[in-house]
Amino acid sequence: MKTSPRERVDAGLAAAALYKARTNAAPITEAEAAATSGNGHDTSERAVVLENQGRQALESVTLDLRELASPEPPPFVIPEWLPEGCVTLLTAHGAGGKSQLALYIAICLAAGRALFDQPAGRPRRVAVYSCEDSDHVLRWRISNYCKALDIEPAALAGMLHIINAGDLQAPELFVAGTGRDSTGEPAPSYGTLRGYMHAERIEVLIVDNASDTFAASEIARPVVRAFFRALQRLLPDKAGAVLLLGHVNRSASAGGIAGQDGQNYSGSTAWHNSARSRWELTRDRKGGGGSGSGADDDDEAGTDAPYILKRVKGNYAAEQRAGVSFHWNHVHRVILPVEQAGPLVQAIEQRNIEHQVLAAFAEAHETGQRISPAVTANNNAAAIFTSMGVGLPRRLRSMKALAPVLRRLQQRGFLTIEQYTDDGQRKTRQQWTLTENGFAEVRK
Structure with missing residues (x-):
């Protein structure tokens, strides 16, 4: 079938893009692609090379069906909850317990403790990239959690890395790029964090939170997808997992409830689609005797509305609508799973x-x-x-x-x-x- 010059130019550019994705060669220009289009036959030596290498790039990412004899299931850091090699998104209201829950998860993973009714795994090297709380608050909460969980803080040395990114001049990990069609680009702090993770062999990264680390349009789908891919690339050898904390959308925040069908994340649908797993942390105000309003009461003043953590999306596991219940512990002043409060x-x-x-x-x-x-x-x-x-x-x-x-x-x-x-x-x-x-x- 005869093709138009424009179609042949597009085909040449597509081949060049594939080649560029797999090598460091300079991409072919549109003028070069047009010059070699002729009557449908590319005559330039470079165009032929690009076409062959573009085909090789596709072949390198094509599955070999002969290797499907006994495939292993996708691995998890936390079975059913935190899949390896990808980003999990956790959303909640502001002051809704996200940061505390993140520290609880980080400490349990670093100590090899069981989480969410799942069997305990081996201790993991965890980094928390915190942009919200001060050094004093972070130390105070970690100390309280260690007391509540009967963990010696010294036992976490080398396994738990708390990075107070809020003290950095520019904690952003991803920023808007230049140009109309830009999909954003990693910020300087991104490279620093990636080097740190590789040097310390970090297996789990918890980013607190998206609003402080994503300095671009949250409704631009290509930019959001690029941000998620950048977070995945932080993982050494694509092993381990990333847990990204985010806020709820405007309507959910104003109403104080989860969005319809659990769609209470802020930004475009790309935030939901790009995450392989997504959790929601809400407060059961009605069940806990509260008013049901969106404003979070001061837990230390006596509110006992339970926190409910739900897995509302899981590409490699079923949704978990029942949720895991947490409560405010008046002794240690942190949130803990209901079953965690021992005798x-x-x-x-x-x-x-x-x-x-x-x-x-x-x-x-x-x-x-x-x-x-x-x-x-x-x-x-x-x-x-x-x-x-x-x-x-x-x-x-x-x-x-x-x-x-x-x-x-x-x-x-x-x-x-x-x-x-x-x-x-x-x-x-x-x-x-x-x-x-x-x-x-x-x-x-």
Whole structure:
């Protein structure tokens, strides 16, 4: 079939592009391609060489079907969750727990601990490229996690690398290129990070986060794809994995909920399509007794809305809609999986809550407020504590949840029920009262 001169020029340029992709030779120009198009027969020696080498470039990336006898399944760093050789995207609201979860994952991987109900693997060399938190915050959180997980920090030396990129003058890893058709280019910090990863033999890179490291248009699909490919190239020998943290889109952020069908990532669909695996971290405000608003409450002020981590995309594993539950640990002040809170941690948390309740009873005693043991009374413990502004965890702000705590304190001899006469109606009523042991416990 006869082809037009334009088609022959395009074919020559395509062959040259393939050749350029596999070698360091200068690409053929459009003028050279046009000059050799003739009547459909390329006569220049260079055009023939380019065509042959372009064909060889295609052949070098063509699968040999004879090697399909016993193919191995795609490998994972975290089975079912973090596939090797590619980028996984984790999205959440701002202040939604991404950075804490990233540190938890990094520490567990470096220590060879189990994650997300999956078997523990060998210890991995992990680097966290953090652009958001200060040195003090990073050290404080890592110390808290080590205490919660019973890990000696010295055991992580050489395995866990925390890079505080926020202190760099230009932490960006990828920037917009010059020219109308540019798909962006790696920034100077990219080369520095790549050299560091190869020198330290880093196997897992966690980038916190996309908004600080991607300095280009997030809605330009070719640029986003180029960014993901650049992150993949950071991995030595394409082994290991990259976990990229990102924010939710504007509508999800305003509504405080995940987007429809889990599409709550910010930017174009290329962010979803380029990631081989994608996770979402949300807060179950309704289930945790919260308001359901998008604004994140201060966890240290007592909110107990659980964090839910879901795997909403997995090219090499099934979606996992049920999710893994995390909670704010009031003892260590970090988020941990619900099952991670062992008996010792649970006992400490219970003791702290009991002390807080006893302190509230002491304050009520000083202000002359009577607290009824009747669950349905208007002056029950939950109602009085709410009016006093006692900062109990939200899960304990109803009598259904608070009643077992009061019974336990009564059994331990810190609370007792006594009768009194209502001066106004001259009726005998009951109230909770701190015992001497209860007052002594408050003073500890």
